[in-house]
Amino acid sequence: MSDSINGIDTFKELYTDYFQAVWGFCNTYLKDREQAMDATQETFFKLYERLDDSYTKRNAVAFIYITAKNICMDILRRNKFKTEDAEQLKDELPSEDSFLEEIATQEMIRCVHSAINQLSGRSLEIATLALEGKSNPEIADVLGISLNSVKSLKKEMYTKLRKIIGHEYIILFFAKHLLHVDK
Known part of the structure; x- marks a missing residue:
């Protein structure tokens, strides 16, 4: 635009x-x-x-x-x-x-969702399932793949998102709040 x-x-x-x-x-x-x-x-x-x-x-x-x-x-x-x-x-x-903080939060979420929409294949599937609140074991079950595959594919997804977004703080926010990395 x-x-x-x-x-x-x-x-x-x-x-x-x-x-x-x-x-x-x-x-x-x-x-x-x-x-x-x-x-x-x-x-x-x-x-x-x-x-x-x-x-x-x-x-x-x-x-x-x-x-x-x-x-x-x-x-x-x-x-x-x-x-x-x-x-x-x-x-x-x-x-x-608090309004300004919420605007910043919503803008980060908007940027992450926009970046996710640029993903394809397994990366998009994993990001979508993670945003639905599914844990790594649940994602593995839904996709019919191993837990280690989910973890490996998530790492690849983060790499792709970093290239798309270019701002590491958004990726960190995303990882911490939306994708439940520790599960």
């Missing part, structure tokens, strides 16, 4: 690339899958309404996360008014730092 934004194709690309990450971001704070989906859809609707030639991709992504954050804050406020005293709301809403 070029740096300048225009047209429905660009909106579709942003929607495809960022929808899951924004949903994860919203779900972290709302802790309600349906509300998170509503917030994510509202975020992209607002982007669609405002997207024009003056936006760069960077501006659009910033707009997406700022809008999602504001929508989540509004929903949390409405929920709080329904259930408890509004004065307590200020102390219980997520901080700006």
Whole structure:
């Protein structure tokens, strides 16, 4: 995508690339899958309404996360008014730092998923099963291969992912949080 934004194709690309990450971001704070989906859809609707030639991709992504954050804050406020005293709301809403940390986490996850989608064969199968939470023995069972083969194929997969992503910290995050290397 070029740096300048225009047209429905660009909106579709942003929607495809960022929808899951924004949903994860919203779900972290709302802790309600349906509300998170509503917030994510509202975020992209607002982007669609405002997207024009003056936006760069960077501006659009910033707009997406700022809008999602504001929508989540509004929903949390409405929920709080329904259930408890509004004065307590200020102390219980997520901080700006926690929002920024969650954006970074969702962006890392988005980058890893994008890299995984570039894999093929056994590497893609193993990554997909690991992301489903399957342990190495479970992966071996599903694929009908030995445990040592799974471990060996995972090492190859990490090598491929490093080449695709190029940022070792993302691979470390991926390995620690998503692929259960020790199992």
